[in-house]
Amino acid sequence: MTDNDSEFTVTPYTVSGEIDYEKLLEQFGAGRLTDEQIARFPEPVHPLVRRRVFYAERDVDRFLSAATAGERHSIVTGRGPSGAMHLGHIVPLYFAKRLQQQTNALVYIPFSDDEKYFVTDRSLEEIGEQTRENLRDLLAVGFDPDRTRIIVDTADADVIYPLAVAFGAEVTESTFKAAYGESQNIGHSFYPAVQAAHLLLPQLVTGRHPTLVPIGVDQDPHVRVCRDIAAKQRYDVDKPSALLSKFLPSLEGSGKMSSSSDSETAPTIHLSDDRETVFEKIHTHAYSGGQSTVDEHRARGGDPEADVSYQLLHSFFEEDDDRLDRIAREYRNGSLLSGELKGMAATAVASFLDAHQRRRRRLNSLETELRRYQLTEREREHARRRVGHSTFKAMI
Amino acid sequence: MTDNDSEFTVTPYTVSGEIDYEKLLEQFGAGRLTDEQIARFPEPVHPLVRRRVFYAERDVDRFLSAATAGERHSIVTGRGPSGAMHLGHIVPLYFAKRLQQQTNALVYIPFSDDEKYFVTDRSLEEIGEQTRENLRDLLAVGFDPDRTRIIVDTADADVIYPLAVAFGAEVTESTFKAAYGESQNIGHSFYPAVQAAHLLLPQLVTGRHPTLVPIGVDQDPHVRVCRDIAAKQRYDVDKPSALLSKFLPSLEGSGKMSSSSDSETAPTIHLSDDRETVFEKIHTHAYSGGQSTVDEHRARGGDPEADVSYQLLHSFFEEDDDRLDRIAREYRNGSLLSGELKGMAATAVASFLDAHQRRRRRLNSLETELRRYQLTEREREHARRRVGHSTFKAMI
Numbered sequence: 001m002t003d004n005d006s007e008f009t010v011t012p013y014t015v016s017g018e019i020d021y022e023k024l025l026e027q028f029g030a031g032r033l034t035d036e037q038i039a040r041f042p043e044p045v046h047p048l049v050r051r052r053v054f055y056a057e058r059d060v061d062r063f064l065s066a067a068t069a070g071e072r073h074s075i076v077t078g079r080g081p082s083g084a085m086h087l088g089h090i091v092p093l094y095f096a097k098r099l100q101q102q103t104n105a106l107v108y109i110p111f112s113d114d115e116k117y118f119v120t121d122r123s124l125e126e127i128g129e130q131t132r133e134n135l136r137d138l139l140a141v142g143f144d145p146d147r148t149r150i151i152v153d154t155a156d157a158d159v160i161y162p163l164a165v166a167f168g169a170e171v172t173e174s175t176f177k178a179a180y181g182e183s184q185n186i187g188h189s190f191y192p193a194v195q196a197a198h199l200l201l202p203q204l205v206t207g208r209h210p211t212l213v214p215i216g217v218d219q220d221p222h223v224r225v226c227r228d229i230a231a232k233q234r235y236d237v238d239k240p241s242a243l244l245s246k247f248l249p250s251l252e253g254s255g256k257m258s259s260s261s262d263s264e265t266a267p268t269i270h271l272s273d274d275r276e277t278v279f280e281k282i283h284t285h286a287y288s289g290g291q292s293t294v295d296e297h298r299a300r301g302g303d304p305e306a307d308v309s310y311q312l313l314h315s316f317f318e319e320d321d322d323r324l325d326r327i328a329r330e331y332r333n334g335s336l337l338s339g340e341l342k343g344m345a346a347t348a349v350a351s352f353l354d355a356h357q358r359r360r361r362r363l364n365s366l367e368t369e370l371r372r373y374q375l376t377e378r379e380r381e382h383a384r385r386r387v388g389h390s391t392f393k394a395m396i
Numbered sequence: 397m398t399d400n401d402s403e404f405t406v407t408p409y410t411v412s413g414e415i416d417y418e419k420l421l422e423q424f425g426a427g428r429l430t431d432e433q434i435a436r437f438p439e440p441v442h443p444l445v446r447r448r449v450f451y452a453e454r455d456v457d458r459f460l461s462a463a464t465a466g467e468r469h470s471i472v473t474g475r476g477p478s479g480a481m482h483l484g485h486i487v488p489l490y491f492a493k494r495l496q497q498q499t500n501a502l503v504y505i506p507f508s509d510d511e512k513y514f515v516t517d518r519s520l521e522e523i524g525e526q527t528r529e530n531l532r533d534l535l536a537v538g539f540d541p542d543r544t545r546i547i548v549d550t551a552d553a554d555v556i557y558p559l560a561v562a563f564g565a566e567v568t569e570s571t572f573k574a575a576y577g578e579s580q581n582i583g584h585s586f587y588p589a590v591q592a593a594h595l596l597l598p599q600l601v602t603g604r605h606p607t608l609v610p611i612g613v614d615q616d617p618h619v620r621v622c623r624d625i626a627a628k629q630r631y632d633v634d635k636p637s638a639l640l641s642k643f644l645p646s647l648e649g650s651g652k653m654s655s656s657s658d659s660e661t662a663p664t665i666h667l668s669d670d671r672e673t674v675f676e677k678i679h680t681h682a683y684s685g686g687q688s689t690v691d692e693h694r695a696r697g698g699d700p701e702a703d704v705s706y707q708l709l710h711s712f713f714e715e716d717d718d719r720l721d722r723i724a725r726e727y728r729n730g731s732l733l734s735g736e737l738k739g740m741a742a743t744a745v746a747s748f749l750d751a752h753q754r755r756r757r758r759l760n761s762l763e764t765e766l767r768r769y770q771l772t773e774r775e776r777e778h779a780r781r782r783v784g785h786s787t788f789k790a791m792i
Contacts, residue, residue, distance in 0.1 A: 114561045124562060124784030154558040154785055161553035165510045166520060168583025173569070176582055183585075186572055187564025190586035388520030389550060 010218045011181055013119060021055060021217070021246055028220050030056045030244055040064040042102040044319070048095050048245065053315045054214065058223065059241040063210040067103040072209040074106035074202035075099060076240070079138065081131040082116040086268040087349065088248040090356070091316050092214055093141045099212075100144055106206065107148045109138060110160075110198035114153040118187035132366055137271050140360035145372035149379075151201065153194060159380040160197050163204065166387035168193035170229050179221040196226040203237040204383035205375065214243040235387055248315060253287030253308050272357070275350040282309060282346040283339070289331070290338030301334035302341075309338075309345035317348035406614045407577055409515060417451060417613070417642055424616050426452045426640055436460040438498040440715070444491050444641065449711045450610065454619065455637040459606040463499040468605040470502035470598035471495060472636070475534065477527040478512040482664040483745065484644040486752070487712050488610055489537045495608075496540060502602065503544045505534060506556075506594035510549040514583040528762055533667050536756035541768035545775075547597065549590060555776040556593050559600065562783035564589035566625050575617040592622040599633040600779035601771065610639040631783055644711060649683030649704050668753070671746040678705060678742040679735070686727070686734030697730035698737075705734075705741035713744035 008017030010024060025032060033052060037060055041049050048054050066073040077096045079089065093109075100107050111134070113127050122130075131152060138150065153160050171192050176183060183189040199222070202211050213223055220242065227239040251267065267281050289307030291297035304310040310331065318324045327344070330336035363369050375383075404413030406420060421428060429448060433456055437445050444450050462469040473492045475485065489505075496503050507530070509523050518526075527548060534546065549556050567588050572579060579585040595618070598607050609619055616638065623635040647663065663677050685703030687693035700706040706727065714720045723740065726732035759765050771779075 114557075117561055118565050125786050128784070128786055154561055154780075157557035158554040161510075161557035162550040165513060165550055165583060168586065169514050169581050171582045173579050173582060173585060183569050185565050186567045186569060186585050186589055187561060189569060189582050190564065190589075193582055384550075388524070390521050390524055 012219050012221055013180065015218050015247070019247070024217055025056050028056075028217070028224070028244075030058050030217075030220065030242070033057045033060070033243070037061065037064065040068060042067070042099075046095055046098050047314070047316055047319055048091070049243075050321075051314055053248075054243045054245045056217065056244040057242060058227070058244075059210075059239060060212065060243055062238070063212040063241040066210045067099075067105065070104075072106070072206065073103065074108060074206075074209065074211045076108045076110070076199050076202065076211055076213050077215070078110040078112060078198060079134055080112045080116050081127060081134040082120050082122060083130055085134055085137050085271045087271070087312075088268070090137060090141070090271055091248060092216075092245070093138060094316075095214060097141050097143055100147060104147065105212075106202050107143055108198070108202045109143075109148065109150045110201070111135070111150070111152040112191075112194070112198075113155075114187065114194060115191045118191060119184055135366055135370065136360055136363060137356070139363055139366075139369050139373075140356050142359060143373070148373050149201075149205075149375050150370060150373040151198070151375065156375065156380075159201075159375060159383055160194060162384045162389050163197035163201070163387055164190070164193040166235070166389075167196040167200075167226075167229050170232065171196075171225060175225065175228075179225055192222065192225045195222045196229050199223065199226040199240045200230065200235070200237050201383060204235070204386045205379045206382075208236050208238055210238055211240045212243060213240050214245065216247060217244040218247075220244055249287075249308050249311050251281065251285040251287065251308055253306065269349060269353075271353060271360075273353060275354065278350040278353060279343075279346045282342050282349070286312075286342055286345070288338040288342070290341070294337060297337055298334045301332045302336075302338060304328045304331045307331070307338070307341065309341045312345045313348060317345065317352065408615050408617055409576065411614050411643070415643070420613055421452050424452075424613070424620070424640075426454050426613075426616065426638070429453045429456070429639070433457065433460065436464065438464070438495075442491055442494050443710070443712055443715055444487070445639075446717075447710055449644075450639045450641045452613065452640040453638060454623070454640075455606075455635060456608065456639055458634070459608040459637040462606045463495075463501065466500075468502070468602065469499065470504060470602075470605065470607045472504045472506070472595050472598065472607055472609050473611070474506040474508060474594060475530055476508045476512050477523060477530040478516050478518060479526055481530055481533050481667045483667070483708075484664070486533060486537070486667055487644060488612075488641070489534060490712075491610060493537050493539055496543060500543065501608075502598050503539055504594070504598050505539075505544065505546045506597070507531070507546070507548040508587075508590070508594075509551075510583065510590060511587045514587060515580055531762060531766065532756055532759060533752075535759055535762075535765050535769075536752050538755060539769070544769050545597075545601075545771050546766060546769040547594070547771065552771065552776075555597075555771060555779055556590060558780045558785050559593035559597070559783055560586070560589040562631070562785075563592040563596075563622075563625050566628065567592075567621060571621065571624075575621055588618065588621045591618045592625050595619065595622045595636045596626060596631070596633050597779060600631070600782045601775045602778075604632050604634055606634055607636045608639060609636050610641065612643060613640040614643075616640055645683075645704050645707050647677065647681040647683065647704055649702065665745060665749075667749060667756075669749060671750065674746040674749060675739075675742045678738050678745070682708075682738055682741070684734045684738070686737070690733060693733055694730045697728045698732075698734060700724045700727045703727070703734075703737065705738045708741045709744060713741065713748065 008019045033055055038049055063073055075096045077092050096107050099105050111131055113131050116127050117124055176189055199213055223242045230237050230239040269281055286308040289304055290302035291300055331341055404415045429451055434445055459469055471492045473488050492503050495501050507527055509527050512523050513520055572585055619638045626633050626635040665677055682704040686698035687696055727737055
């Protein structure tokens with residue numbers, strides 16, 4: 001969606017300009033996440049929620065009711081495998097893992113390799129290679145294999161395409177245009193049907209229940225289109241709930257952390273970065289809210305809100321509220337220097353990545369690992385039947 | 397394509413008005429089938445070719461060279477399973493079977509159940525039911541299982557969707573509009589990519605070779621779009637050749653034999669019609685080129701070109717040229733009456749249907765029969781690899 005007054009654009013395919021998150025809510029028609037809702041999340045409430053990086057929602061109460069009552073509920077959080085993964089990509093997955101540990105949520109993780117082929121200039125070979133690499137990072141997160149399903153669109157086409165066929169008949173080209181702008185090709189045009197298959201898949205496999213989609217606010221159009229399909233009540237599914245997040249800042253301090261910006265001014269932190277690289281990137285590139293000299297900083301203090309290192313701690317890497325408050329206070333009063341704050345963020349990020357990389361190295365072959373997270377034949381069959389492919393199995 | 401002067405419309409989704417077949421060739425940019433080309437078909441040349449019901453072509457020489465030299469060649473002829481099959485649907489399949497017997501052609505038969513869901517108001521359940529019924533008719537034709545593959549889009553989505561993903565990135569919405577007119581929904585928008593997967597499938601499974609698509613001239617846009625994709629030379633495939641047919645007349649004598657016209661004035665002949673029904677339909681409804689009384693007919697004669705019974709014999713049901721010539725001559729000079737001509741056509745059609753129905757009744761269960769015509773896992777894998785899904789297998 002493009003806003004003419006404030007000149008920012010937020011769609012699943014473009015994020016640019018200075019984003020007015022409040023205005024975006026009005027435009028999208030989503031609700032602000034309330035204190036009451038935050039309090040309903042299981043303890044300890046994840047910093048992303050508690051500190052309102054997830055700042056907006058759709059129908060989140062329905063999901064929370066099921067989760068807190070021990071009724072069936074699920075989370076869908078996906079990945080578009082177009083390149084190497086960076087911090088901003090993995091954070092939502094660790095969030096989903098936390099929720100799964102707390103509430104026993106089913107977690108479905110679709111990889112939209114098809115979409116990435118439609119909207120980038122990468123070849124299918126390159127996207128396949130990235131898919132394999134990204135899958136290893138996903139597996140390193142450590143979801144519960146008994147309650148987690150990983151789906152790769154072209155590899156699981158036997159279930160994804162039949163579902164997308166059912167939903168594709170319910171979305172017009174003009175709906176596409178209103179939600180996403182211009183289509184790049186007919187594959188791209190079809191993709192909202194595939195996305196709807198992703199978001200409704202847990203219900204189609206296991207029966208009607210609340211599903212939560214924690215997602216960058218730029219991806220909200222996918223949720224809206226899917227909710228419209230679900231609202232038609234042809235398939236006995238709930239409309240998916242959504243938790244919408246602001247963007248993790250890029251190191252240069254604004255917009256969305258991008259995997260394609262490997263420009264020299266603002267490199268991103270990749271999941272494969274070693275300790276030294278993390279320190280180097282943060283110390284050299286992380287936008288600082290401090291003053292330009294130590295003396296000036298001691299005298300006037302810094303601004304944590306503008307400081308990327310502080311934001312990293314705030315959103316994900318420093319869970320302890322007291323500690324975070326002290327950091328903010330000392331930064332504001334000038335007793336904590338920019339370099340010191342950067343050091344704290346770099347240490348936290350590097351330790352996190354250390355652990356992630358260690359788990360990644362310990363994985364068995366991708367094939368062996370993935371087998372534990374696959375939809376069973378029975379689950380595939382259930383999903384297809386639920387949208388009306390009643391004679392499917394018998395045809396094989 | 398809509399022609400404003402002569403007011404006829406021919407697209408894969410609409411055929412209306414008095415069709416000027418010559419004008420259509422200019423508009424579509426296809427060639428007229430020449431005497432030389434007809435002479436290159438294996439003997440005995442099928443009446444549909446010899447008598448120019450197939451009246452136009454694209455690159456048919458390339459196909460004929462491979463077929464006559466004993467090199468690999470294939471035929472793709474499909475079915476949109478939206479309702480019960482009638483004579484006009486089965487005739488191209490018997491034509492393909494003949495060619496297979498004569499030249500050992502591979503025959504690939506895709507069922508576009510997805511497309512039928514996108515462009516009709518039938519439910520997936522209804523289309524699934526029709527698919528099963530239509531498949532029994534297809535199996536009754538008696539193709540060679542070793543050289544024939546049957547594909548149902550949603551049931552074979554594991555191979556069809558990955559191929560369609562590759563091709564979907566190469567077709568824009570404006571190409572869709574130019575070829576087909578308005579899209580009904582995003583599934584419909586995507587369908588040309590699926591159709592391209594159908595037409596290129598034999599080459600993707602077995603390697604580059606000439607493929608012939610014998611098809612109603614209204615379906616030519618699918619071939620054009622697919623030829624444009626093939627021409628980009630990303631996948632080492634030949635552009636498919638095409639053999640384009642005029643329409644078998646409806647019983648009322650013009651336009652396209654339609655499965656949906658079960659109006660009382662012009663019923664169609666269904667594959668399930670018994671002998672009595674065939675006679676009744678032809679005697680009551682077949683448009684006659686004869687005169688309104690016997691005396692007048694004896695005196696002035698009839699017009700075989702306008703006579704639906706004669707056209708049935710001409711296009712498919714009377715192979716013997718001498719006999720057909722005699723029928724035309726005697727009809728023109730009035731010695732053969734309309735009722736007698738109708739009786740000849742009805743006898744031929746009823747005998748043909750008798751044999752078809754007998755073979756259909758003798759089939760084993762659909763599941764058992766279809767197993768002999770399925771793509772093997774290895775063949776599916778070949779096809780996916782050829783478009784670039786190189787890591788596909790390894791991901792499962």
